[in-house]
Amino acid sequence: PASAAFVAFGATGGGKTYAMTGGVQRFADRGLIPRSVSLLFEAIASSADRADTEVAVAFYEVYRDELVDLLSGQSRRGGT
Numbered sequence: 001p002a003s004a005a006f007v008a009f010g011a012t013g014g015g016k017t018y019a020m021t022g023g024v025q026r027f028a029d030r031g032l033i034p035r036s037v038s039l040l041f042e043a044i045a046s047s048a049d050r051a052d053t054e055v056a057v058a059f060y061e062v063y064r065d066e067l068v069d070l071l072s073g074q075s076r077r078g079g080t
Contacts, residue, residue, distance in 0.1 A: 006020065006032055006036070019031055020032050020033050022034060022035075040055065041055075059071050
């Protein structure tokens with residue numbers, strides 16, 4: 001099995017979100033996450049044993065010194 005992690009660290013307004021997700025106006029402005037996902041699925045599609053491939057993702061952020069699961073569906077503004 002293989003795994004990867006991307007970490008963006010810096011001050012508010014430093015471009016972390018843009019670096020990770022990219023711009024929405026042009027395909028060429030995609031960020032690290034959409035580019036990586038595209039390459040991952042291209043590699044899976046060209047693999048002979050792709051039927052045995054499993055992909056899992058998680059997105060987290062540290063917000064006010066708490067780890068927040070961005071895919072949980074819970075709103076951080078609602079106290080969680």
